[in-house]
């Protein structure tokens with residue numbers, strides 16, 4: 001267009017940032033089914049009830065118990081969450097779950113985390129396993145494992161999942177295929193007759209000691225790990241698989257971070273969620289499909305971490321508010337001091353800002369990411385109002401057919417537009433970075449306000465601080481998330497930008 | 503530590519560093535498990551032997567009559583290794599300072615009286631609180647020329663360790679607060695189990711309940727606020743030195759880790775963002791050192807405005823140390839969050855040191871009052 005040509009509105013809207021990026025929530029909001037609001041309120045109420053009856057009475061005592069005995073495992077919590085149906089609450093109804101909409105999980109997690117992030121993680125990290133499984137779009141295994149969780153609920157024996165991608169030498173690198181190919185990956189998964197043989201160690205695996213299913217990443221070719229990703233569902237008790245130690249963490253003590261050890265562990269073909277062979281049947285080059293898979297999983301889970309951060313920011317704010325209300329300083333209630341009022345207002349603002357980030361991440365997910373299909377109104381209402389036995393009877397056999405996996409994979413891998421992938425990636429990383437920084441900030445502010453009361457374990461604020469720090473690290477440290485923001489939101493504006501290779 | 507160390511300070515610095523390397527570093531993670539593992543009695547005994555608990559006492563009391571910079575040097579080196587011992591040294595020095603200001607130095611246990619027993623050498627004190635502003639103080643009444651304490655005092659550091667405690671109380675019919683020295687072993691004194699706290703685990707705190715416990719008034723009744731404020735003027739810079747030491751420990755551990763950890767096919771030290779973070783820490787550390795040095799000199803030389811220099815040093819450096827220690831964890835990724843790498847402990851300790859001498863916002867406001875009163879900006 002020449003400099004003198006008159007620009008139309010359309011021309012202006014073609015400029016960056018495009019409305020698809022900036023109006024994400026505006027567009028997504030009107031597409032959401034109304035029942036989402038009702039379900040979200042129910043999820044919040046369920047979380048608050050759990051907080052009142054279980055989390056609040058247990059959080060501090062459990063934290064102490066773990067200080068005294070780092071190997072202690074609070075099984076009773078897992079059993080209680082199972083009894084309350086939390087491990088199938090957000091699983092789609094067609095897979096045997098209760099089908100509460102996925103964005104509601106963020107509000108649910110915020111509630112739990114406002115009282116104890118560690119306990120929130122015990123409940124929610126099962127969904128990291130679920131998200132990983134979903135990211136493979138292996139519909140038969142999604143159906144089998146989610147239904148197993150439902151069966152575990154019926155029998156009163158938790159059958160939850162963990163996600164195991166991190167290994168001692170490979171942390172940040174797993175997030176980006178270009179880095180992964182240069183990494184020191186050592187977790188080998190070798191093709192053998194009828195399945196795979198697994199060797200190596202995973203570490204830092206949340207809930208590893210509690211989970212029945214480990215959704216494990218490994219590589220057929222350690223020289224080219226990014227092109228040879230294998231994902232297996234490995235059942236506890238499988239020969240060659242054992243649990244190592246639990247880490248001694250600063251916080252989030254309720255949730256074990258486990259070592260998983262594999263020594264010639266054979267996994268049959270039936271439990272291969274994703275493999276290079278399967279990836280080769282997708283339209284894109286394998287390395288791109290593998291990046292899509294990792295992006296699906298992390299874009300689904302990052303708003304979850306942001307919701308934990310919102311919760312901890314809120315927990316710190318609530319404790320500080322209580323303190324300011326009940327404490328006299330220099331002859332008058334602390335809450336009557338103007339500086340304290342503003343500090344509390346800052347903390348409140350931080351909570352809201354953190355919440356906005358996960359909401360935006362969820363909107364992006366609903367429009368362009370993993371949640372899109374389930375939130376489409378026809379599918380949402382069809383699954384919501386079709387009686388469960390009907391779904392079980394008719395849907396389950398269909399889901400077990402290879403055709404279903406083919407269809408889901410075509411839709412979600414082959415037809416996932418690059419620009420959509422970027423928006424979801426960008427917004428969810430922004431949520432992760434923004435909310436977790438605010439979460440920690442609020443805990444620090446609480447400690448400043450509370451002085452010595454904030455330092456005491458029984459004052460609650462110090463636990464929030466310890467818990468909050470981890471949020472800046474897991475699900476990819478905030479640094480790699482910043483690189484993801486650059487990659488997905490900025491680098492396309494500057495062609496030929498070189499990344500991950502200085 | 504200090505940018506302009508003299509020979510005497512250099513010797514002290516080497517001695518403190520050696521002490522920290524041999525007595526603190528090897529057991530640091532285990533010491534930090536207190537009260538779920540034993541207290542570091544050996545380290546306390548040695549610290550007492552080398553004079554860390556009597557650094558600031560006059561020579562005629564068997565002390566070293568050292569300067570504030572000497573105390574800062576020792577705190578810096580110990581906190582670099584394990585801030586818990588720094589907490590012990592600081593708490594004790596603060597209590598001693600209050601007693602000196604009250605003209606009661608003769609009641610401070612001398613090294614000779616202590617006879618090598620740290621429990622006798624140390625004084626318990628509540629260093630996180632300014633009892634003038636909060637209600638954390640006992641009630642005292644005088645009966646026939648003797649004083650008796652009632653009520654609760656929270657978070658008394660070294661309370662389960664030292665034989666004697668210096669506590670604040672309000673005297674019946676008297677404005678202001680007063681300080682009392684009391685024997686923690688009296689039957690009228692109930693000491694709680696160690697208070698589980700964020701940091702400085704091996705510098706244990708307890709809550710104390712008094713039920714008519716005999717105590718000795720220190721200095722003038724009602725003047726406790728002044729004694730404490732004067733002590734805080736001097737010892738604020740010592741908090742900054744503690745924070746500085748924690749920063750150095752955090753930096754060295756992160757640097758060491760970055761030199762050995764590979765991601766993306768290269769040492770993480772080679773990623774420019776990592777270098778930027780380390781640079782930020784190094785700059786903050788250097789500035790903190792300069793501030794501590796200048797403020798320490800100012801205190802020692804009683805330069806005009808030394809009180810402001812000392813207080814501003816703590817108010818500026820301590821929060822920075824919290825950020826540095828946070829970044830110190832981040833640079834190690836998941837390992838930074840784990841007990842055995844020491845970074846998470848530094849993060850907790852830095853946050854704890856920040857609260858010494860009272861709530862940070864109130865100390866800031868007090869600082870402004872000081873500036874306005876002095877009329878010097």
Ligand SMILES: Cc1cc2nc3c(=O)[nH]c(=O)nc-3n(C[C@H](O)[C@H](O)[C@H](O)COP(=O)(O)OP(=O)(O)OC[C@H]3O[C@@H](n4cnc5c(N)ncnc54)[C@H](O)[C@@H]3O)c2cc1C
Pocket residue numbers: 125162163164165166168169170171172173179203204205206207249257470473474475476477478479480763764765766770773775776832833834835836837839
């Ligand atoms: C308690 C806990 C629970 C966890 N739960 C799980 C789980 O359930 N499942 C699972 O698979 N994993 C889990 N993790 C792993 C977690 O996601 C990783 O710890 C995280 O991704 C960081 O990896 P790392 O610890 O190896 O750090 P590293 O990757 O070694 O990072 C160290 C430092 O180097 C920086 N760095 C690395 N690469 C670069 C680069 N290219 N450019 C600039 N800086 C860089 C990092 O930002 C960081 O500051 C958990 C971790 C913890 C601590």
